[in-house]
Amino acid sequence: MPSTDQQRRANTIAMLGQAYSLLGFRIVDGVVGAGYPQKPSHSAVFAQIKREGSRLTDLARGANMTPQSMSEVVAELIDLGYVERRPDPTDGRAKLIVLTARGHACIDAGEATIQDLEADITTLLGKQGHNQLRTLLTKLLATAARDPHDRPE
Template sequence: MLGRAYSLLGFKIVDGVVGAGFPQKPSHSAVFAQIRPEGSRLTDLARGAGMTPQAMGELVDELEAMDYVVRRQDPTDRRAKLIVLTEKGRACVAAGVSTIRGLEERVTEKLGARGHQQLRTLLNKLLDDR
């Protein structure tokens, strides 16, 4: 049941973002969900998403080719690169946040405010086990 809910929500988020004019694949969410506003190192993105750096690197390459991210030198370590959102990437993330807010509103409509809060509490308990 959790797998079905995860897939359904993931596709609804991607559909909302694509519908807002930001084409992408569902797998790109692994980058957008992890990247920090000031930028992130590839290894941190991979660790946060539970992926290998090689797999994350492929996603970052795709997003760089689509002008959602750029690689910049890390000011704290000249040997490292930061993955940073471009203006287009920030707009894409904003579209994702807006889509998620809309989905949360639909959950509240279906479950009521109390049911929605209970669901959030239970999901947070599951996420605390990471």
């Protein structure tokens, strides 16, 4: 009989979480290796900030974080020179978090790292396997995003 640890590792949800964590760390390693120091928590901003800038509240909501926690992440990114706060041209009371030139370059390094990881997945699974994985994940994510009360029994 498998041990509790083995059962936990064999759980699909646990495996997806582990893959997410491992790939996230590989992305951070690639970006840091390209000369853009950061922490995994910074991906909460880099993964969703709009090129024209985003409000802190939108970033927090998108990352499922409190505005206070997101504010701390943004402050770290400001200190590193990746983002800055600017007045929102559509609302004088609000601020936008906007990428600096260094922030854009950091995102470019992240995108290059992701392309390399995509190539690694294709090498490992083959083109057909990679396409099947994408199809299955797309279906899973579309289903998971719906209200659980709307799912067929």
